[in-house]
Amino acid sequence: MKGKLAEPIWALGAMSGTSLDGVDVAMIRTDGRTISEFGASGYRPYSAEEQAILRAALGQWPGDEDVAAAEHVVLDAHLAALRGFDGADVVGFHGQTLAHEPQGRGTHQVGDGAALAAALGGTVVSDFRSSDVELGGQGAPLAPFFHWACAKWIKADAPLAFLNLGGVGNLTWVDPHADAPEADGALLAFDTGPANAPINDLMMERRGVPFDKDGALAAQGNVVDGALELFLDEGYFLKMPPKSLDRNDFSLMLDLVRELGDADAAATMTAMAAAAVMRGMEHCPVPPSKVLVTGGGRKNPVMMAMLETALDCPVRPVEVVGLDGDMLEAQAFAYLAVRVIRGLPTSAPGTTGVRAPVGGGIVSRN
Numbered sequence: 001m002k003g004k005l006a007e008p009i010w011a012l013g014a015m016s017g018t019s020l021d022g023v024d025v026a027m028i029r030t031d032g033r034t035i036s037e038f039g040a041s042g043y044r045p046y047s048a049e050e051q052a053i054l055r056a057a058l059g060q061w062p063g064d065e066d067v068a069a070a071e072h073v074v075l076d077a078h079l080a081a082l083r084g085f086d087g088a089d090v091v092g093f094h095g096q097t098l099a100h101e102p103q104g105r106g107t108h109q110v111g112d113g114a115a116l117a118a119a120l121g122g123t124v125v126s127d128f129r130s131s132d133v134e135l136g137g138q139g140a141p142l143a144p145f146f147h148w149a150c151a152k153w154i155k156a157d158a159p160l161a162f163l164n165l166g167g168v169g170n171l172t173w174v175d176p177h178a179d180a181p182e183a184d185g186a187l188l189a190f191d192t193g194p195a196n197a198p199i200n201d202l203m204m205e206r207r208g209v210p211f212d213k214d215g216a217l218a219a220q221g222n223v224v225d226g227a228l229e230l231f232l233d234e235g236y237f238l239k240m241p242p243k244s245l246d247r248n249d250f251s252l253m254l255d256l257v258r259e260l261g262d263a264d265a266a267a268t269m270t271a272m273a274a275a276a277v278m279r280g281m282e283h284c285p286v287p288p289s290k291v292l293v294t295g296g297g298r299k300n301p302v303m304m305a306m307l308e309t310a311l312d313c314p315v316r317p318v319e320v321v322g323l324d325g326d327m328l329e330a331q332a333f334a335y336l337a338v339r340v341i342r343g344l345p346t347s348a349p350g351t352t353g354v355r356a357p358v359g360g361g362i363v364s365r366n
């Protein structure tokens, strides 16, 4: 029995992130502890109409008026994204975060796991965050357990950090010598602050485009120190981890750059994302030997250069160690799905502040 439980299986993970750009899908083979193999991956963008439906539902809770329409969009997009991926024993379905108030109403990822399982005809794990929140955790970030597995996979021999620059930023410090992700002191993780979401909002408001491609606009501007200092006065940066954010928690950032020209506003907001990471680094138990960056922000050379200047260690895209920075989160939810069906925890005090290691997720079988 024990031997069988330890066998690696193929899992498919699907992630719809806070940028609302689309669904990432990736396969990995794992026993729920270590990574055996990476498999195929795919991406299904949301159309402008779908994005508008999701955006309208942001901040809403189950039963609120726009949630049912968002649920349809999420299900259809996932079915399209997952089509053609065969041979997975389980699917990890993150869904789309609509609202996140871990110390208030909870956390809400829209996405009907039972409906996806029925449509695909298999086992689907969904709602990964709720049980962590119920046990006093932040419910986020959850990728850190997978970051531990990645550190093992790259045979890291010194503490290192993974930095996700998505809509929101999150940092995971990893002790690669820890023998399990839930072990005391193995991981310290938290959301650093806003990353791309406010820059995207600025670009949409000022230029009618979804993001600052390659940081081109930011590169033409100057960072305005006064606005940056006001941003860093936010109480969030003084809080000790664990801590997490909702996509729109920093939407007032747009006001801080309201009077600035487009290029200076973009440069200043990019500097805000980098400065938030810099502040976060102060929480690492020991300085990491390097920071491996995942998520769309690693493609923004202005943001990467600001980080490299601000931090005392190399800052590199995860591709330098053979990982895929576009797919790491989808892979993470594939890995976490295997942990859930094997009864292993998916978060711990060091990653979400939960009282004790806990396994989240709802399993739907068909």
Ligand SMILES: Nc1ncnc2c1ncn2[C@@H]1O[C@H](COP(=O)(O)OP(=O)(O)OP(=O)(O)O)[C@@H](O)[C@H]1O
Binding pocket: 016, 017, 018, 019, 020, 021, 164, 165, 166, 167, 168, 169, 196, 197, 199, 200, 210, 211, 212, 213, 214, 215, 294, 295, 296, 297, 299, 300, 301, 329
């Ligand atoms: N070439 C690029 N230049 C600048 N920014 C980019 C580039 N490519 C992607 N991005 C930024 O990265 C964002 C997408 O990042 P990612 O897919 O990691 O976000 P997400 O997974 O939705 O967010 P989260 O991790 O917060 O859930 C885009 O919305 C854009 O702002």
Ligand SMILES: CC(=O)N[C@H]1[C@@H]2OC[C@@H](O2)[C@@H](O)[C@@H]1O[C@H](C)C(=O)O
Binding pocket: 017, 018, 097, 100, 107, 139, 140, 141, 142, 143, 144, 164, 166, 167, 168, 169, 170, 191, 244, 245, 329
């Ligand atoms: C509530 C929620 O969906 N949080 C996301 C968001 O996007 C980035 C950051 O904020 C992180 O905390 C988390 O996603 C990643 C996948 C995580 O749980 O690790």
